[in-house]
Amino acid sequence: MDSFKQFLKDYSGAIIGAIIAILILVTRLYELVIWIIMICIGVFVGNYVQHNKSMVKEKIKRFIDRL
DSSP: OHHHHHHHHHHHHHHHHHHHHHHHHHHTHHHHHHHHHHHHHHHHHHHHHHHTHHHHHHHHHHHHHHO
16 A cells, blocks of 8 residues: 555646546547647747747748749
8 A cells, every 4th residue: 555655646746637637538638728829839930020020021931032
């Protein structure tokens, strides 16, 4: 019994993480998480382009010229 308690003490974080992952998959919350991540990426890219317009224009122009 002591070894089981030690196992739970050592790996309680992993067990809780696995239970949370199972709940996310069962309730299909992963789709919401993916949407939130995609929105955050879009916000970051839009902000980067807004603050670095000239550099982005040059990079796009060089990319198109290569094609």
